[in-house]
Amino acid sequence: MLPNALPDQIAMSTSALPGPQLLRTGVVARLRRGLTPLTFTALAVALIVALPLLSLAASLTQTGTGSLQHLSRTVLPAAVLNTIGLILLVGSGTAFVGVITAWLVTAFRFPGSRHLEWLLLLPMAMPAYIIGYVYTDALAFVGPVQSALRAWFGWSKADYWFPDIHNLGGVSLMLTLVLYPYVYMLARSAFIEQSACTMDASRTLGGSMSESFWRIALPLARPAVAAGVALVLMEALADFGTVEYFGIHTFTTVIYRTWFGMGDRIAAAQLSIGLLCFVFVLAALERQARGSRRFARTSRRERILGARPLRGVTATAALAACALPVLLGFAVPAFLLVRLHLSGGDPLFGARFAQYATNSFMLAGMAAVIVVAAGALLAYALRVSASPLTRLAVRFATLGYAIPGTVVAVGILLPLGLFDNTLDRFMRGSFGISTGLLFSGTLVALMFAYLVRFLAIATGGIEAGYARIGMNVDYAARTLGSTQGALAGRIHAPMLRRSLLTAGLVVFVDVMKELPATLIVRPFNLDTLAIRAYQLASDERLAQSSTAALAIVVIGILPVLLLTSAMRQRH
Amino acid sequence: MSTLTNRRQFLATSAGLTVALTAPAIVRAQAAQVLNLYSSRHYDTDEALYANFTTGTGIRVNRIEAAPDALIERMRAEGANSPADVFVSVDAGRIERARELGLLAPVNSEVLASRVPASLRDPNGYWFGFSSRARVIMYNKDKVSPAELSTYEELANPKWKGRLLTRSSTAIYNQSLTGSILAANGEAATETWARGIVANMARPPRGGDTDQFRACAAGEGDLAIANTYYLGNAIRKPQPADAAVLEKIAVFFPNQGGRGTHINISGGGLCASSKNPHAAVRFLEYLVSEPAQRFLADGNDEYPVVAGVAPPATIARFGSFKPDQLNAGVFARNNALALQIMDRAGWK
Secondary structure: OOOOOOOHHHOOOOOOOOOOHHHHHHHHHHHOOOOOHHHHHHHHHHHHHHHHHHHHHHHHHOOOOOHHHHHHHOOHHHHHHHHHHHHHHHHHHHHHHHHHHHHHHHHEEOOOHHHHHHHOOHHHHOOHHHHHHHHHHHHOOOOHHHHHHHHHHOOOHHHOOOOOOOOHHHHHHHHHHHHHHHHHHHHHHHHHHOOHHHHHHHHHOOOOHHHHHHHHHHHHHHHHHHHHHHHHHHHHHHOOHHHHHOOOOOHHHHHHHHHHHOOOHHHHHHHHHHHHHHHHHHHHHHHHHHOOOOOOEOOOOOOOOOOEEOOHHHHHHHHHHHHHHHHHHHHHHHHHHHHHHHOOOOOOOOHHHHHHHHHHHHHHHHHHHHHHHHHHHHHHHHHHOOOHHHHHHHHHHHHHHHOOHHHHHHHHHHHHHHHHHHHHHHHHHHHOOOOOOOOOOOHHHHHHHHHHHHHHHHHHHHHHHHHOEOHHHHHHHHHOOOOHHHHHHHHHHHHHHHHHHHHHHHHHHHHHHOOHHHHHHOOOOOOOHHHHHHHHHHOOOHHHHHHHHHHHHHHHHHHHHHHHHHHHOOO | OHHHHHHHHHHHHHHHHHHHHHHHHHHHOOOOOEEEEEEOOOOOHHHHHHHHHHHHHOOEEEEEEOOHHHHHHHHHHHHHHOOOOEEEEOOHHHHHHHHHOOOEEOOOOHHHHHHOOHHHEOOOOOOEEEEEEEEEEEEEOOOOOHHHOOOOHHHHOHHHOOOEEOOOOOOHHHHHHHHHHHHHHOHHHHHHHHHHHHHHEOOOOOOOHHHHHHHHHHOOOOEEEEEHHHHHHHHHOOOHHHHHHHHHEEEEOOOOOOOOEOEEEEEEEEEOOOOOHHHHHHHHHHHOOHHHHHHHHHHHOOEEOOOOOOOOHHHHOOOOOOEOOOOHHHHHHOHHHHHHHHHHHOOO
């Protein structure tokens, strides 16, 4: 049994601000004082990133063509239920798989555990719609599995039952398989960074391994797990390709149907805002539940949590539990893609293809740097400024991840077009010079799109990293005369190295897979692997599209491997 | 210490600014003779189609290929400064919407008016069809005799209960088909028809058109509603899953005794924002030339619109048919109501 009051070192008390009262009032007051240039910049960045959302919000003042009434009488109720079901299934699924696997590979040693550490990240490289396509293709009535069964047993349609994945459970499984790595990654970082002393203390006080997990490790990792699940849910809410292919109506498919099927842009924007409110409430609830507890480490001298060797049945069970998500989320779909590729791959495979790959790589690399820089700025501003305005702006700015890609992309086009055209009118009126479209249709616009779409990943990941650095570090540094810039650059950055790298690599992989914004916002003649895969798949040329899909996966693995070595650095 | 940080910040900021300010200029550096194409076609033969135009005219073709709705939104956002010269869509509904939104300008061209049949172009020259596809009934030869088939309307007959395969109402092709039935029979009859279709479905709608006739060949249903070019694609480049398709699936052109089979177009028009309308019209006229018609049709196994140009062998084998003469703009304008009807009928 654990005693109720844990040693101070565990630092999970409701107020983790140590040190003399004097220090607290003096430095805190300085830290929390109004708008410094840094927080001002952060506020500006947040507002710019929030522009597309604000342009959607402008729709609230208008009325559409009456589609909302029609929708609420027909498809909307089922769509809302499906969306809630999707959130519950994917949220619990990814939390379960991500946390269990992260705990197993961190706290125990079993055959293959060192390899599974990185193998478990691989499904992240698999775009959700691709895994949906290959599984439905393989498991369909006409697919290889059922065809083989019918051939062997001489069955026809009515003679046998076969699990149907075209339902909410099926699509949730697909999304869980490719999204759990977000939770795994953040949970694992949190477990690794937990002081071995903490666990030792718990064990010394008589706690079993599972008690230590439930009462120490998991609560300490909670901000990380919550951040991971939040990213997963936003990604799941924004998904269109997979749910549409599975024939499941969700809030997102209804938004598409309203906009593109019924041509009611206003109602679609209003629905998008509804979706956002939902996300906002969800995020606020989690933060509320976490309360004012702080989860920082107190010392940097700790040892890494020692992994306990497992043997026999428990080792096999651990291996199976960790191998299953890798098999289903990566190995099987990759095998199916290779099989499709061999049955008739992309006819343009060759020099042209290398160009697609280079474009994807460059865009993803540029975006990773820009998005992480902005994310770090916002996370830092959140840390040093308690201004409610900053907080609200950052929360709002990072909602872009939850909006369906096409909607957010259109939301980006609008303010850009407005800016360009207003500037053009002004320049023409004042100087007789036409500036045309300055940003629309350029790389700058595309990077802006990625920033809006993926800022949540960077900010969330870096915030989770910050949560593990006690505020006393900041107080000490500021007491010793450090400027805000020096605090961020010389003190936080090295401590956050892993969080920054992780955020950058996740953004990289996500941009590689990103489709709708790239498709709409890009400059002329810029093709990427994701675009190529989509174009062929949208023509129902699945085998041909498998080549580009495989290339996305292969290039996506590179950063995953980098990420692994980054995560291992501390061993 | 803080000087160093400041210098770094300064360097980072100026590097960022330089990139931000020069990137648009670099991207924008273009040759004089350029045609900017916003297209939702993206077939590999299109490259040869554009290269041939460049060879003949010296005009280079810049492309952005995306879903038509996305391109429409982009043109709307870019406004009068949009670089788009020509908009190409693979569905009449979308190109008609572009016209309704004022994104297209009329073209008065003798070449286009004479070579494109009246039902496949806008009466005022806002858009022109360049290739067409028929939405047909595909049936499993082992299960269905063509004598049992007649019209789209008949697919709602209870005798087909549990035997019909079709995709979701989200698919624009089903919206356009329903839009044409709406034009022929009116709202009430169309809703009754849609309910009959839903009642006859062999399974809830899922997947694309290819998935429907593959399932039909495998015996999951007996009839499938699909566009001709998907079967043409399967014939041109069969996948392992298509072996049964080639053996068992046949095409039936419905409504031959009446208004004809529903066809949809891939079409294009001059953008209202075009700074280069002369080149744009040349391009549109090029698309109805014989070599271009062949590229367009072969690229996606579609029917050429110009009389005298033969369809590719992959679809010519289905035989000739009488197409519905309803102007594409009419069923296009019916799309939104058609979708609401399908929603009410429970067509997922």
